[in-house]
Amino acid sequence: MRRVREQEPARRRPAPSRASGPPRPAVALSNHGLARLLQRDVNKLDPKQYKTFGEWVGALPTGSWDDTAVNVTGKVRKSLPDLADLVDDLRADCADVTILLRHYYLEQHGDKASVPGWDSTAKKPVSYPIGKGVTRKQLRNAVVNLGTIHFQERGKKTAIVDWYLDAKKQPIKNLKQLLAAGLKEGDLLVWKKRAGIRGNFSGHVQTIKSLSSIIQAESEMKYVLDVVQGTMENGTAKGEIQTKMLSYELLTGRRDGDGEITFQPGGGEEEFYGAGRWK
Numbered sequence: 683m684r685r686v687r688e689q690e691p692a693r694r695r696p697a698p699s700r701a702s703g704p705p706r707p708a709v710a711l712s713n714h715g716l717a718r719l720l721q722r723d724v725n726k727l728d729p730k731q732y733k734t735f736g737e738w739v740g741a742l743p744t745g746s747w748d749d750t751a752v753n754v755t756g757k758v759r760k761s762l763p764d765l766a767d768l769v770d771d772l773r774a775d776c777a778d779v780t781i782l783l784r785h786y787y788l789e790q791h792g793d794k795a796s797v798p799g800w801d802s803t804a805k806k807p808v809s810y811p812i813g814k815g816v817t818r819k820q821l822r823n824a825v826v827n828l829g830t831i832h833f834q835e836r837g838k839k840t841a842i843v844d845w846y847l848d849a850k851k852q853p854i855k856n857l858k859q860l861l862a863a864g865l866k867e868g869d870l871l872v873w874k875k876r877a878g879i880r881g882n883f884s885g886h887v888q889t890i891k892s893l894s895s896i897i898q899a900e901s902e903m904k905y906v907l908d909v910v911q912g913t914m915e916n917g918t919a920k921g922e923i924q925t926k927m928l929s930y931e932l933l934t935g936r937r938d939g940d941g942e943i944t945f946q947p948g949g950g951e952e953e954f955y956g957a958g959r960w961k
Contacts, residue, residue, distance in 0.1 A: 736868025779912030853956025
């Protein structure tokens with residue numbers, strides 16, 4: 683099973699020794715160096731400070747303690763107003779937030795990618811650009827035409843997700859096996875609409891923010907997945923960046939996560955489909 687990070691108890695720093703010698707002289711910083719230092723301190727959410735998409739997503743704010751969604755758009759806006767405005771202006775749902783997070787990270791790094799989809803009129807695969815140089819009109823076109831059903835694709839030309847697969851080439855649903863396969867920050871959890879459920883949605887998508895542990899009781903450790911998502915309510919996209927904390931036990935019914943993910947978000951309307959990396 684993959685080892686997860688544990689929170690350490692706060693430690694007091696030892697008082698400085700008076701016998702340790704004279705204080706060191708202050709290091710002089712140029713105006714440019716000082717500006718860079720202040721920028722790093724002020725905007726810890728700047729994607730350019732992170733080498734991977736997963737590391738950046740892990741730095742996004744959170745406020746969740748359980749599977750209750752918490753809206754963190756306001757916290758994001760304090761550091762990344764342009765990202766918050768995108769989510770708000772485009773009235774983003776879960777698939778949209780997933781795409782916009784990836785788009786924003788690529789754009790800030792000067793990179794570009796394509797998200798595959800399907801043109802139902804022409805009946806052929808199409809792709810939508812995200813990242814550097816993509817206009818708001820192009821981005822709107824992508825989020826309008828790409829939904830959660832496209833995140834469930836497995837074809838070579840249409841798959842958005844690089845799935846964690848078992849020996850039979852099926853998406854792994856056992857959480858412990860997913861962790862062993864390399865499940866990490868920045869990966870996607872994909873859910874599909876259950877048979878017989880009505881509504882203008884096809885499932886749900888979440889981005890893993892962190893894999894961690896928290897102390898639930900004095901001697902009991904609770905292992906969790908912290909996730910980022912968007913959502914719909916009564917058929918209408920909320921235009922929010924939300925976080926949730928999903929414990930292994932909630933997801934699988936077992937504290938160690940050694941079981942299939944049976945948790946059904948959205949009041950039991952969706953079931954787990956699989957997990958994987960962005961292609």
